[in-house]
Amino acid sequence: MLTPRNEKRMxxxxxxxxxxxxxxxxxxxxxxxLAASDLAHVIGRNRAVTSQHLRVLREAGGVxxxxxxxxxxxxxxxxxxxxxxxxxxxxxxxLQPETAASTxxxx
Numbered sequence: 001m002l003t004p005r006n007e008k009r010m011x012x013x014x015x016x017x018x019x020x021x022x023x024x025x026x027x028x029x030x031x032x033x034l035a036a037s038d039l040a041h042v043i044g045r046n047r048a049v050t051s052q053h054l055r056v057l058r059e060a061g062g063v064x065x066x067x068x069x070x071x072x073x074x075x076x077x078x079x080x081x082x083x084x085x086x087x088x089x090x091x092x093x094x095l096q097p098e099t100a101a102s103t104x105x106x107x
Contacts, residue, residue: 009061016060017085021045021053026076026085029063033075 002010016022021043028034028042040050054074057063063074 012060013062013080016056016062019053019056021049022057022062023085025050025053025057025074026062026080029074029076030086033066033073035071035073039074 017026024043025039028039034042036047036050036054039054040047043050043053045053054063054065058065061077062080064077065072065074067073
């Protein structure tokens with residue numbers, strides 16, 4: 001059973017991952033470290049929008065920022081398993097259209 005603290009953290013991280021762009025960011029960071037400009041190319045958005053997504057992920061504890069000179073590079077947090085996120089995302093990628101439509105009406 002989760003402690004109340006871990007449950008709160010898990011909820012925050014899952015909420016942060018409820019955006020397709022953030023899932024793309026986490027997938028891109030699974031095996032590497034990338035700068036915000038690289039991640040902007042990955043998600044197909046400008047740097048300002050990408051920075052907002054990264055802020056949400058940082059606040060949820062999903063990614064860690066490390067400054068290297070003028071560049072900030074991002075990695076997945078040590079306690080966030082990229083493989084678990086990837087597996088969960090791939091399950092949703094495989095949903096049939098009618099299944100996805102029926103789950104969109106859930107509260």
